[in-house]
Amino acid sequence: MxxxxxxxxxxxxxxxxxxxxxxxxxxxxxxQTLDPVSQNESFTNSVNGQIYDFLVARDKKLAIVPSLATEWKQDGPLKWTFKLRRDVKFHDGRPFTADDVVFSVQRSKLETSQIAQYANALGEPKKIDDHTVEFNLTQFNPIFLEHLNTVYILSKSWCEEHKVTKPQDFRNKEETFAARNANGTxxxxxxxxxxxxxxxxxxxxxxxxxxxxxxxxxxxxxxxxxxxxxxxxxxxxxxxxxxxxxxxxxxxxxxxxxxxxxxVENRVIFIGMDQARDELLYGSVKGKNPFKDLRVRRALYQAIDVDNIKNKLMNGQALPTGALVPSPVGSGNDPDVEKRLPYDVKAARKLMADAGYPDGFEVTMDCPNNRYINDERICIALANMWAQIKLKVKINAMPKVTYFPKTEKLDTSLYLFGWGGSTLDPEVTFTPIYRNRGEKGVGEYNRGNYKDDELDALAAASTREVDPAKRKELIKKVFLRHNEQVHHIPLHRQFIxxxxxxxxxxxxxxxxxxxxxxxxxxxxx
The missing domain is CATH 3.40.190.10 (Periplasmic binding protein-like II)
Structure with a gap:
């Protein structure tokens, strides 16, 4: 302030x-910005959601309801058709038409959009007439309407007029007209x-x-x-x-x-680690990366007294979990998936010694200080817990406007993050967080940049599986593989x-x- x-x-x-x-x-x-697809951050989304509309919206219980689209139908697994609301105007008086829908979806697929992975899952939009849009998919999408609820509709002509046909490059501190001005419906x-x-x-x-x-x-x-x-x-x-x-x-x-x-909020708070570089950017170990070793990742996990965080720091306003997914609905309330590794400092010390770090090492942890409940205090608490296994953690706390671009550039060795939103299906966690970093936004939030081909293949298969029973089996395999490899350390789902x-x-x-x-x-x- x-x-x-x-x-x-x-x-x-x-x-x-x-x-x-x-x-x-x-x-x-x-x-963070008024460009509604430049940053996929919940608070930013919610404020932009007062200015802009989706084709489909959420009701008070998060069910999908009509918005700028009044009705829709699915013609087989790869085609959706939407009828658009008539006589809708943008704030400056421009009429809303199918051209704006096609433009907005395509704009959301561009590299500087943080919802590209969702927009790409919608396939190709096609204008049929001024009030009809058709979507043609290349593969089945089990949560098409959920993904559609992430694409804000902008005025094509307004964006062209103000040279904002591409989303703001927030990561590289680009300033655009759409960052501080808005024209929604x-x-x-x-x-x-x-x-x-x-x-x-x-x-x-x-x-x-x-x-x-x-x-x-x-x-x-x-x-x-x-x-x-x-x-x-x-x-x-x-x-x-x-x-x-x-x-x-x-x-x-x-x-x-x-x-x-x-x-209760649909949000999970977790820890990520750089598992890609041969040497940490912000660590004392030279010539190798301790976080590539599963034993080290597991040691950090087992040195966390998550109940202490819940009871003393969060005043009971947290639900510890072993599943990195915003809601237990996403994990099917499966106890095998939700189960945490046990808090065991003795076992954690042995793991560190077995990995070759009996005296620990030094590392810097990046942490937001104005995004999640008690975010900086959680990081400080973790640093104190990890000191028990001789890990010396320097906390680098910063406002989210600095923190998110830093982690987006993978300029981090150890970080605290949160993931949440309206959708309960695990797909909106799997594709951006669990999968290997790739094209079209896949793995965009895999900020530890780990590569796990088995996990990636399972997650990709769950995305396109048509049979609900088979998809459920794949989803569980994704969770169990991720948990086994400790690619992230889940902490809790926060109450709000x-x-x-x-x-x-x-x-x-x-x-x-x-x-x-x-x-x-x-x-x-």
Whole structure:
């Protein structure tokens, strides 16, 4: 948080006349970019989701429902046809047509898009007429509609006019018109964007959909400091915070005028390791890479007291897991998949000694400090636990705007990461995280850059298997192979309670998505 007066900023942002219908909200980090496919980060997606629409959307229970597409049909395993909503306008008045759909899907497939692996799974879009689009696939996609729910629809002519036909190259710090400007068909329109300071939206007066809430204006302010964020809510300077810190939940529950809205998030927190380089970029061992050795990866795993993290650091607001998938639904609630390696420091020390590191080694761990609940504190706790096996860990904590481009470049040796979203099917974890890095976004989030051909083949097969029973068998094999090789170290699925003023009613979705069109701010007088 910068040194400017928080109260002054809010006072300037929200006029008193519209106070009852203005939502002032905050969380620890900011939107990374307004280019809706440049960064696949949940918070960024959710804010862009107030401005832009998909062809299909999510309801309050995450089921797929019509949005810019009103109906669809599947003609065999490789063809889908969609009828588009008529009389829809972009925020600047341009008409929405099939040309915008085809353009947006193709734009989402480009190299600088972080949803390329999902967009490519949609096959080739084809305009039939202004309000009909056909998708032709080269292979069966068992979760086609889920993938379609990742592609925001942009105006083709607007992108051409402003030279943003390609997604912003966020990794290399490219600045584009679409990074700070927006033109969607969604319920809210961009008014002003000041990165790391304030983002202001207003209700779209020509929105095609329905508003269940009464919010006319939206003021989002990132507040990095947890105590400052909580104090702003208690004092009434903000109406809602997305990420109240776990230690403050008890106090917030007993504070007059404030309420806590509980819920579990579809998100798993985990550790990744560089398993590709012959020598770590940020380690003391020369001439070889300790993380290529399964014994070392397993030693790090077994030195983690995950229950201590859950109970003491997360105040019980976490669900330990051995499966790297956002929801237990994705693992089929299978105990074989969910089972963690046992916490056993003695066994971990033996593994380190057997691998040739009885005295440990030094390594730097990259960690965000404003993305996940207690992210930096988790990294510090892990460093202390790993000290028991003589691993000397230097924590390199940074804001997510710096952290994500760094890991995207594979400029890391050891890192903490989170993965979540709306889709419960494991496919949206397997292709970006489990598979070998390749073309068209495959393995994009395999930031440890490991190569496991057996795992890759199993995951690829599960992606195209038509028979549900056979696919279920393949999915389990993928999980068990990944767990056996300890390519990542799962920690827990985080709970994500929200906190609001008593006069604010919100709908808590398990993908941590605040849908502002559902929010009601009641007068306080």
């Amino acid at each position: 910068k040194s400017w007066s928080f109260a002054m900023c809010l006072a300037l942002a929200a006029g008193s006349a519209a106070q009852a219908q203005t939502l002032r909200w905050a969380s620890q980090g900011d939107v 969604g319920p809210y329109m961009l008014v002003t964007r000041q990165p790391d300071v304030k983002t202001v939206l207003k209700r779209n007066p020509t929105y095609w959909g329905k508003f269940e809430g009464n919010v006319q204006d939206v003021v989002y302010t990132p507040i990095a400091s947890a105590p400052t964020r909580v104090a702003a809510l208690i004092s009434g300077e903000v109406d809602f915070i997305l990420d109240p810190p776990p230690p403050d939940l008890g106090r917030l529950r007993s504070t007059p005028g404030v309420k806590v809205i509980d819920g 309670p929200w906190a609001a003023r008593a006069n604010v009613n919100v709908v808590h979705r398990p993908d941590n998505w605040l849908e502002i069109a559902w929010v009601t701010v009641k007068p306080t007088n």
